[in-house]
Amino acid sequence: MRKYGLYLLIAVSLMTGCQKKDTVTVDTAAETTQESSETGLKAESEPESTAENLSGTDQNGNTDVDARADRLAPIPIAVNGEYDGEWDDADQTPIITSRCDKVYVQGDGYDALKQSLTSLNKKLVSQNKEEYASYKKEAEDMRNNYPEKKQSYVCNYEFNPVRFDHTVVSMYWLKYYDLGGAHPSSVTEYHNFDTQTGKELELGDVVKDLPGFRIYVKGELSDQKEEKGLFEDYETTVDSLFAGMDGYGPLEWCITKTGVRIHFDQYVIASYAAGAVEVEVPFAGNEAMFQTDYIGKASEGWAEKISPWETVTYEHEENDTSVSYHFDDAADGYDTRNITIEREQGGKKKEFTMELYGQPQYGWIVMTDDGHPYLYTEIQSENDWRTMEVFDLKGEEIRHVGTSNDSPHDALLNDPDGFYLTRRVDALGTYDAYRKFHVGESGMPVAENDVYTKVNVCDSKEDEAVLVSTRELPVTMMEADGSEKEEKLPVGTKYYVRATDLENFVDMELSDGRRCRLAVKKSDKGWGFEIDGVYEEDCFEFIPYAG
Structure with missing residues (x-):
């Protein structure tokens, strides 16, 4: 059996500027072009702004620009991964693979936060490597004893951003395991930080009225009891988690734009079949329950990440609307395939199909402040080249708006008024670079300036190109x-x-x-x-x- 460190082609390592085997999945930004045979429109763009002022830093290491910025404005991040794996020499099928994502805040400033995230990255990578080592022998024994099954073990720590702005950083790692059982399993590990100080937050730092908060959560869970099939003793478990009692593990929670969300993994208060159970206590209407500084942005616009075959339901022009999309299977990972978008609105069903080339990634339902819904879908092709397809969901017919050469690369996209996208550029080297965007009138992402900032996922200059x-x-x-x-x-x-x-x-x-x-x-x-x-x-x- 041969061991492989998983890594991308040299093109990708050059894009990140790091001389490592790490794979880059970036959370950042760049310029957008629009290509649509239907509309023939050019890219929307705004006038070039001046480059970022590099003058001065405050006591937290943040630049003057940062200090003046809207406290709820997004900050750019980048994500890369450390990989490992073992393959069968006979047929090159994987025996066991692992991945641990690491997150990096981009740009100048936020020194304390960057230091906290570096420490967190190292801790999670160490945990992932220990788990990989512990499962490796079991996976090899399974392959030797039952070679016909071609069972592949997986041990991944997958990063998911929740909120990243000048006030709060909130995220979780989905720890995904496929260990030869009847079905895979997963647990989540949430982390929340104060952006300015880099301090990891406890629930009591954000919630002023913890007793009232717990009552709200338990009331919502009571409403879900029958639908979710909650365990008879779920209230005891919830109380124990809030109290931090030994043997129950930590209470998992995060800070969203709209509230504070409590997360219960499968098996914690309900069966595996019930899935994870979540309760969000909204800021709106409960302002006195929370520390004012951490209350998120109130707006009509929103964006929600969606996987193929998932359904997002929303109200549009007083009509309940549900949208889902999926891709046909292709013979090759980067082959041509069809995307099909299905929408049911006001009792009327519509379906739209078009041909795309590449490997589907995630999608986002994006609702602008004026109530215009779009579907953004990211497509990956050879050498990690990515594009984003934009579809208009508002009209009588679903319509393809255009193609953007800038895409999220696993970025946080939760606000149509501000998000970061990445593209590959060539300027004294090949690398990924980002800019800030918002949704334009046509639905295409509009770049807010013409300066591309290089993505940096290196811990030091020694690792950089x-x-x-x-x-x-x-x-x-x-x-x-x-x-x-x-x-x-x-x-x-x-x-x-x-x-x-x-x-x-x-x-x-x-x-x-x-x-x-x-x-x-x-x-x-x-x-x-x-x-x-x-x-x-x-x-x-x-x-x-x-x-």
């Missing part, structure tokens, strides 16, 4: 006080890409943390850039382009 200069290069130094100074940096200077507009500049960080800007222009060769009139390949020892 570095550009080492082979000639003296003119740069604009961007000082901490906001001033700029023209300099020439010597041969051998190490540059780390941070941002670009893909046309005129690439922002860099130096080994000592200082920032500078390289002025660039498109090369006459039809590929790459020139710096001070010199082709880029003659300026650096190596530029990590993919392909």
Whole structure:
């Protein structure tokens, strides 16, 4: 049997800028194009904004820009994974595989939060590796004793964001196990942090009236008792979880835009068949129960993640509406297949089918503030190239609006007014880069500026791709006080890409943390850039382009 560390092609490692085997699934942003044979519309775009001001930080390590930002504005994150696996030499089928996702806040500032998340990442990776090692022998024995079954063990820690803004960071890891039993199993582990301080929050930090909160939760559970088939002693379990009694494990909870949600895994207060049981105590109408600082954004717009074959139900123009979508099977993972969208609205059923190429990822039902519903679906093709298809769900007929070359990459998309998307770019290297978006009038995502910020999922510069200069290069130094100074940096200077507009500049960080800007222009060769009139390949020892 051969052991493999799972990793993507070199193109993907170049995109992240890290010289590791980690796979990148990014939560961030970029520019959007719209391609629709039906409408022929061009991408919506807003005027270019100035690059982020790099001046000053507060006591928490946050920039002045961060300090001025809306406390409920989203912050960009990125996710990558550590993988392991064992394969059968005879037929290359997996014996056991594992994955542990890690989350990284992007951009400048939030030093305390970044440190907390780094510690959490390390703890979860260590746990995942220990579990993988403990199941590995069992999986190998199962394959040796029952080779015809081709049973594959799985031990995954899958990251899921709930809320990421300037006030609160809330998320969970779905710990998914397939260990040869009658069915897979899973448990969830939630974590909540104060964005500014990096402190991991306890329920009492967010909920002022814990007794009243518990009464509300138990009242909602009582209403679900018959439907969910809750265990007879479920109230004892709930009380024990709230009290933190030994033997019951932690109470799992998160902070959403609209309230505080309590989560009970399968088997905790109901059977496996009942699924997880959740109760959300809304902020609206219960404001006195919560610390004001953590109350989320109140708006008419929303977005909900949806998997194929799942159904989302909402009210549209006073009509109950349910929407689901699915994909036909394809002979190959990246082959052409049909997407079918089904909608029932006001008793009328509609179905829409079109052909797409690639491997389906997740989808999102997106409702704008003015009540216009859309379906966003992410499609992955070779070398982790991703696009996002946009469908209009409002009209008499379901309609394909267009294709975006920017997509969530497992991002948090829960607010049509602000979210981050990622695309692959080529500017002094190949890498993923993000920008902030909102839903435009046509339904397509609209970029809020023309500056792409490189995704960074590295714990230190030692893990990043570095550009080492082979000639003296003119740069604009961007000082901490906001001033700029023209300099020439010597041969051998190490540059780390941070941002670009893909046309005129690439922002860099130096080994000592200082920032500078390289002025660039498109090369006459039809590929790459020139710096001070010199082709880029003659300026650096190596530029990590993919392909």
